[in-house]
Amino acid sequence: MPGLVDDLRVPRSLKSVTQLSAGDAHSCAVADGTAVCWGQNFAGQLGDGSVEVRLTPVQVSGMLSTRTVTQVSVSARHSCAIADARAYCWGEGFDGQLGGGRSERRSTPTPVSSVIGGKTVTDISAGYSHSCAVGDGVAYCWGSREDGQLGDGSTNHYAVMPIPVGVSSRG
Template sequence: MPTGTRLVQVAAGKLFSLALAADGTAYAWGDNASGQLGNSTTASSQVPVAVSLPTGGRFVQVAAGQLHALALAADGSLYAWGGNASGQLGNGTTAPSTAPVPVSQGAARPAPASCRWPLAPRIRWPWPPMVASTPGATTPAASWATPPTPAAVRRWP
């Protein structure tokens, strides 16, 4: 991506990543075996490459699945590309696409991005850390506790 590009959103799939620039251009990098970089090839890239934009298109939001990606255009159209074994591109086929294709359901409304694997605030961390009271023993120094959650992290139900 050009130096000085201002990014407004990022997303991560399985072995590939996406970034959305303020000008509406989407960039992708990483594995591309299923066309998930959206640049009309299946060549993987270790540096960001521009996703093929529909003519006159401008993306306002991106999301990444395991082997596919989605982008919402400024006009409300939804596009998908990459792996499609289960029809996840929404274009009525199960053929993969190396470039964005319109999702058949028509226009969509922007909604907050979500993550397939949300942050897990309920994971229990050993805090304070485990200590050995005698050589060879493994007794906890205290009971398990949940570490404090930063204010910027939203707790998921």
């Protein structure tokens, strides 16, 4: 049942939440410029360097611990964030949905590829097995293409690096 933050016994540090995202079995929030996550963590999707279930919010560690986080987005098995206008993802990455140039799992945030690394990232969204972000006004996606979700006209395998939406992979 919905209630006030005090009724939910949320730590005092989470009383200034500016953004929240709920996934399949975990959630993340931005509080005072810090990313915190809680819930299921089998793929490292909480970003605290572990794979332990967390019943209360834990701070996302690694690169995000020293940056100002403005947005989080979570999916079933991975999470992404914008910190200091740059994109970061962590968790399950076997379909390339972390955007770091590899197909692997990460339990702490990793920067999304240099394809959008020098751009000002203003929006990010984590899908089931892909992710997308807006950098300098251009939409980019990476991860699974199975259902055409990258917007490049292909359903062939996956992309481990961000690609501009609307630019055909067929030339």
